[in-house]
Amino acid sequence: MRRDRSVTLFAGPFLWQKIGMPAWRGIPFFVLFLLGCEGADDGGGAGGSAPEKPVGTKPRQGPPAFAVGGFSVQVPSITIQPGEELFPCFIAPLERTGPSRVVGGGTVTVGKGMHHGNITSRPKTGEGFRPCPDDGGLAGEAGDVLAGGAVLFGSTTQVEGQEWRTFPDGMGFPIGDDSEIVLRLHLLNTSQEPIDVAPKYEWFTIDEAQVTHLLGPLIWRYASFEIPPNAEATVTTDCTLGTAEPMHIVDMMPHMHKLGTAFKASFIGGDLDGQMFLDSPGYNPDGLITSFDPAVVIQPGDGFQFSCTWKNTFDKTILEGVGDNEMCMMFGYAWPYESALSAVAAPGGGCAMLPVPKPQGWE
Known part of the structure; x- marks a missing residue:
């Protein structure tokens, strides 16, 4: 089954406001929008035997195969007072060991108090470990990647202990x-005592001669939602793939806050039309990173649907944002690099999709 879409092309690096969506810190959206609008369902499907639905599992809890080197960074300890919310940012040298420039996995080790961390790389701007200058919203993560950087790591909301993305x-x-390396951290102390937070990140590079697929990062986001007081709410959007090659998703991690109860994603079109490939609680500090091998395959002209569900226990309306507010996002990786499309949707706005440029030296 396929769904017809009208497609509008927008070019330019920062077109968020053109479709009425605020740019929250920590969201790398970059250069191209393919805006798909809902259309009629004309039925039908491809013949032949149906492929098996992909099954997600927890990533390998250890370094990747063919590891030949890597790099790491230790964030200095930061004290957060009870009820305090901080957004520290640091720049660290990327001191790589070994010959490879391909990262096959990474890990973060952290105690209580880290809501999440968005870690990117970018071309060198100075020397040593130092605080970030004020880079304001879109000039942050998005600017890093546009300048020739990469998305290095995103962690599960409120994770404690060690989390692997292999x-x-x-x-x-x-x-x-x-x-x-640029480390943009979101720290939140929900306890009654001060907390010291000092995350350590480590990445493992793999033998480039053993690389079968080069992965590109992707983010799916539903923006500008409202959750009424003391109510359950679900937002849903359909997105169509406009690439020349299929998108093979091998890694997915929802990002919601404590009111989140579900993040779901399913196929649109093809033999698996309507079948779900990700059914996540959306919020679980024990870890939500999911690995797919074989990959989730979205064919050109087909698409996917994703949704977020919340249960608002507050006597106030919840919006997209930080603190008590919520988010509806999914961070992941897919191949080929050119088919790893990010997506953003909003009420009445359709689904906008865009690719990510390759890092400096890989163009």
Whole structure:
């Protein structure tokens, strides 16, 4: 079954406001929008035997196969007072060991108090470990990647302990030469005592001769929603793939806050039309990163649907944002790099999709 879409093309790096969507910190949306509008359902489907539905599992809890080096960074300890919310940002040298520029996996180790961290690389701007200058919204993560950087790591909301993001054998994402690491952290102390937070990140590079698929990062986001007081709410959108090659998703991680009860994603079109490939609670500090091997395959002209569900226990309306507010996002990786499309939707706005440029030196 296929759904017809009218497609409008927008070019330019920062077109968020053109479709009425605020740009929240930590969202790398970049250069191209393919805006698909809902159309009629004309039925039908491809012949032949139906493919098996992909099954998600927890990623390997350890370094990737074919590891030949890597890099790491230790964030200095930060004290958060009870009820305090902080957004520290640091720049660290990317001091890579070994010959490879392909990252096959990474891990973060952290105690209580880290809501999440968005970690990117970008071409070098200075020396040593130092605080970030004020880079304001879109000039942050998006600017890093547009400048020739990469998305290095995103962690589960409120995760504690060690979390791994290791890709299937022979897969990894590229990083540029002469780069630095940018660590944008969101810290939140919901306890009654001060907390010291000091996350450590470590990445593992893999033998480039063993690389079968180069991965590109992607983010799916539903923006500008409202959740009424003391109510349940679900937002849903359909997105159509406009690439020349299929998108093979091998890694997915929903990002919602404590009111989140479900993040779901399913196929649109093809033999698996309507079948779900991700059914996640949306919020679980024990870890939500899901690995797919074989991959979730979205064919050109087909698409996917994703949704977020919340239960608002507050006597106030909840919006998209930080603090008590909520988010509806999914961070992931897919191949080929050019088919790893990010997506954003909003009430009445359709689904906009866009690719991510390759890091410096990989163009």
